[in-house]
Amino acid sequence: MRTHVDRTEIMMLRTRALTKRYGWNDSLVRAVDEVDLDVPAGQSLAIMGPSGCGKSTLLHLLGGLQRPTGGELWVAGQRIDRMSERALAKLRRHHIGLIFQSFHLMDELTAVENVEMAALLAGTAPRAARRRALDLLDRVGLADRAGHLPSALSGGQRQRVAIARALSNAPQIVLADEPTGNLDSAATREVLRLFEELRTAGQTLVVVTHDARIAAVADRIISMRDGAFADDSMLAGAR
Numbered sequence: 236m237r238t239h240v241d242r243t244e245i246m247m248l249r250t251r252a253l254t255k256r257y258g259w260n261d262s263l264v265r266a267v268d269e270v271d272l273d274v275p276a277g278q279s280l281a282i283m284g285p286s287g288c289g290k291s292t293l294l295h296l297l298g299g300l301q302r303p304t305g306g307e308l309w310v311a312g313q314r315i316d317r318m319s320e321r322a323l324a325k326l327r328r329h330h331i332g333l334i335f336q337s338f339h340l341m342d343e344l345t346a347v348e349n350v351e352m353a354a355l356l357a358g359t360a361p362r363a364a365r366r367r368a369l370d371l372l373d374r375v376g377l378a379d380r381a382g383h384l385p386s387a388l389s390g391g392q393r394q395r396v397a398i399a400r401a402l403s404n405a406p407q408i409v410l411a412d413e414p415t416g417n418l419d420s421a422a423t424r425e426v427l428r429l430f431e432e433l434r435t436a437g438q439t440l441v442v443v444t445h446d447a448r449i450a451a452v453a454d455r456i457i458s459m460r461d462g463a464f465a466d467d468s469m470l471a472g473a474r
């Protein structure tokens with residue numbers, strides 16, 4: 236008997252004519268304009284381009300944070316563009332790790348509590364979630380800051396906590412929006428090192444960035460212009 240192979244299952248991300256428009260008539264903005272994208276498991280992809288070209292909107296669509304106005308979108312083999320809010324929230328909890336420019340940590344929780352929260356929400360038992368959170372903080376070089384509140388951490392340290400948090404549900408995909416946008420160059424180097432580690436570990440990763448140094452650690456760089464792909468290149472030495 237022939238087995239039907241669904242190609243969407245071997246792509247971590249897949250879009251067809253994915254579109255997000257805002258406004259109508261004269262005020263119509265095609266933020267993402269009929270984008271076709273395939274990201275295989277284990278690929279790290281940087282998305283670059285001038286301000287307003289649609290990078291963040293595309294990332295938000297890929298993460299199920301915003302709904303497309305047209306086209307089709309699969310994440311980890313599941314079609315999500317028409318998924319219910321409830322199913323989408325579940326998919327995000329279990330399969331997607333998100334990293335933002337402004338960290339989005341909870342101010343009243345310590346570093347370790349911020350990191351374990353995602354795992355707890357995904358249903359991990361408290362002890363296992365705590366163990367994993369401490370391991371992840373160790374991995375990002377912050378084992379000695381586990382009990383600190385975000386207000387007692389530097390920007391670079393906060394972003395490293397946010398990276399640990401993004402990994403706490405062992406996501407199939409990590410999405411990062413300008414992760415070094417608020418960091419000085421020493422902190423940027425730390426984040427770079429972590430992204431390089433993630434790439435080497437085979438983590439599927441999509442990073443929106445203006446920073447060529449971050450893009451240089453990706454396997455592939457897509458340049459966007461006016462909501463569409465202007466260039467799509469694999470970097471030398473990519474797996």
Ligand SMILES: Nc1ncnc2c1ncn2[C@@H]1O[C@H](COP(=O)(O)OP(=O)(O)OP(=O)(O)O)[C@@H](O)[C@H]1O
Nearest residue numbers: 257258264266284285286287288289290291292293
């Ligand atoms: N809620 C909204 N309503 C109307 N237009 C929007 C909205 N959000 C984004 N846009 C428009 O969509 C386009 C793409 O915006 P987006 O933030 O995705 O760009 P970007 O490439 O990430 O920019 P930047 O590098 O400055 O963050 C822009 O023209 C923007 O003004």
